[in-house]
Amino acid sequence: MKNNDIAEAAKDAAGVEVQRRRSTGISEVEKAAVTVACQRFIDEVLKPRFLPVIHRTEFNYPIDIHGKWHGARYRFIQRYRSGFPETMNQEFDSPFVRLDWVARDRFDIQWYRHTGVWHCLYRGRSLTEALNAIETDGILHPV
DSSP states (O other): OOTEEEEEEEETTTTTTEEEEEEEEOOOHHHHHHHHHHHIIIIIIIIIHOOOOHHHHHHOOEEEEEEEETTEEEEEEEEOOSSGGGGGTEEEEEEEEEEEEETTTTTEEEOOTTTTTTTEEEEEEEEHHHHHHHHGGGSOOOO
């Protein structure tokens, strides 16, 4: 085991205990590959399904979906614009789901509750499995 790895017992999707290593960081090569796959997922799945057109309202309304890295975590973010008179056209971001890198092609999937707390709903999923979960599990969808 490398010095910057931490051995950790975890359970896979079937509930079987497995050893996995949590490295202190994701490689730049894997980060780039994840970024490309997630951007394609945003462009081909999330935007057409959840933001095919922008509907202006008198309240806060979504205008974009994008992704962003924060360390070894990739966040899916919905961008909003305010329609309130006192904050007209001001914009802000609100994350809705996050992929936490735990090992090569293994991610924990976190859901962002409106209270500001992240909750882990899936552990140790491949990138393909993680994107499929985001697509099919309604709690992980943007609002």
